[in-house]
Amino acid sequence: MTMQPDRKDLAPGLTISRILTGLWQVADQERDGKTTDPVSGASALSAYAEAGFDTFDMADHYGSAELITGEMLRRWSGANTPRAFTKWCPEPGPMTPEIVRAGVQERLDRLGVKRVDLLQFHWWSFEHPAWLDALHEMTKLRAEGLIGEIGVTNFDAAHLDLALADGIPLVSNQVSFSLIDRRAAGHLAATCKKHNVQLLAYGTLCGGFLSDRWLGQKEPDAVEDWSRSKYLRFIKVAGGWDVLQHILRAAGGIARKHDVSISNVATRWVLEHTHVAGVIVGARLGENQHRDDNLKLFQFELDADDHAMLDRAFAKANPIPGDCGDEYREPPFLTASGDLSHHLEQMPSAFEAVADPDVPERTRVFSGSLWEPIAGYCRALRDGDRIVVSGTTATHGVDHTVALGDAGAQTTYILDKIAASVRALGGDPKDILRTRMYLRGDEDVEAAARAHGLRFTTNPPANTTFLVGNLIGDFRVEIEAEAVVSPARN
CATH class of the missing domain: 3.30.1330.40 (RutC-like)
Incomplete structure (x- = not known):
């Protein structure tokens, strides 16, 4: 029997692969203006789904990822239809019922579906209160059947708690979580336990830096993609390249003990947190595939000695400041560009002087x-x-x-x-x-x-x-x- 990823219930009736296939790199691949062929892209996604990696995560701004996934869903003939999770990341401003419905409908049209399995909402500034309007309207659209479940992305503990306390039926929060960025193990863990909300963790490999490839290597003078440029900022805030090497050496020792890769150790550490439903691993369509290596995540567990070794390495690092999602809301902006210029032209004020x-x-x-x-x-x-x-x-x-x-x-x-x-x-x-x-x-x-x-x-x-x-x-x-x-x- 071919081994497949473990599965978990994110919500009643919504079972997911604990390794989600992330499609953010579609946007990175299309930065030169060339659009990925949806037919070949759909074939690549089908190969993932057939291997059990049948839960796909994307967003409105991930290039043509929604269109590629829609093509795959139209061609799918298997018994279990893959899960398509996407995000809606509107610019701050009034969130009228018409605006929210249009945003959701665009996701449905691009995916070619009648209902989005999980629609995740991102908001740039909680000082602009229209985010609550948007989530309440999404709740109404969920009742209509256009949305299966509602999640959020990059919400800190306080605002996740606020949304739930105001009656929003959230099932998930997608945040950065790794051996470098451990914020999601703090206040957010307690909030998830309080409300029975689960995390979908991205950045678990810190843009690929948490891998055997970088153990003992010098810091690169330049990086070739937006993902790595973003996570290099995280590494520098955590204390720099020496701190990364301390963590890589600890993870490397654990990897040798279990006969797995450093990447396996890094991702397994995240998966073992009880409030984490799954980890999102990026796929560059038509390029390197790491499915076989990722399956090793479910063949070992970290023991007390492993955690103690990692904790000693963590002690040499600076904690990433703030709570989850702060990198998108206040300095230091740990985004690919170091600010929000590739997301927003300006942050509108909630009030007028x-x-x-x-x-x-x-x-x-x-x-x-x-x-x-x-x-x-x-x-x-x-x-x-x-x-x-x-x-x-x-x-x-x-x-x-x-x-x-x-x-x-x-x-x-x-x-x-x-x-x-x-x-x-x-x-x-x-x-x-x-x-x-x-x-x-x-x-x-x-x-x-x-x-x-x-x-x-x-x-x-x-x-x-x-x-x-x-x-x-x-x-x-x-x-x-x-x-x-x-x-x-x-």
Whole structure:
């Protein structure tokens, strides 16, 4: 009997190969303007599916990957139809029902299917709150049968928790996870356990650098593709080439012990985390195939001595800063270009600054809250270098209370709203000097405090927290803030 990859249930009725075939390199191959022939590309994918690697991961911006997969699905005659997972990565802006439906329909049309098995959503800045609108609309389209299951990509622990607390039925989060980038073993692991959400891990080989090929080699002067240029940035942040070599030597010793490759060890380490459903291994269609080597992942397990050896190597490395997905939202941008220029022309503001006609140095922002015009106040006001932000609750749109009953999730949403207000007035969240939190009850203290701590891991402001016993409406938390704009931003 031919060996095949292990399988796992990502959701009821959605069983996947634990090695997903990633198609991001289709876009890399097409950067010279030549489009991959969909017929030959579909034949290459069929070979993967027939070997048991029948779960394919792609995105709207992976060149013609969706079209190639669609061609494969049309030609498929086997009993078990391959799984096609794709991503929708819209530019930040209003997410109306029409915009969301059009984005989903385009995925359906390109894949040539009536339902996307797993549609994964990516958002560039949580300070722009329309991401919740998009996910709620996707939930409605799931109920219509256009989407099988909903996942997200590059969500940190706080915002994964917020989405779930607001009723979004997420089953997965796709994030970077490797011997170099171990962020997904932190806060995100606890959030996945809390909500029974699983990870799909990419970058497990760090662009190929976690392999026998690079053991004992000098750092390359240049790299030949976007994937390697991206992960070389991760390596440099983790401490550089010497740190990579320490980890490679440890993984190499373990590989010799089990008679496998360094790549096997690196990927197996990720797979053994209980909240990881599968790992995504890239395929360059028509080029090197590593299916036989990848099958060795299921022929061995790491023991306590193996983990101890890796832990000693990890101790020499710097942790990648922030939480999962931060590389797409704030410096240091660990993307292929080192910024977001190959993704977005600019990051639009969630709010618009309005000048005071009577006091030129004073500007305001309004968030659209129902009570702002009634009570005669603004969300935030800048006077000179000083910004003051009104008491802010987890109100989304006109009257939707976000994450009803969940103080931690509401704190996350509120702090995003405050950050967006400060940024719209020319400041930066790093300029926030003071926050005051008003909580409904004792039971809210820890959750709100932890959410505040995650938002201000660096540049923590002064803070005072009050138990007020009651708040207007159904809110668990209200927060106000003060900031002084750094001279560097004036």
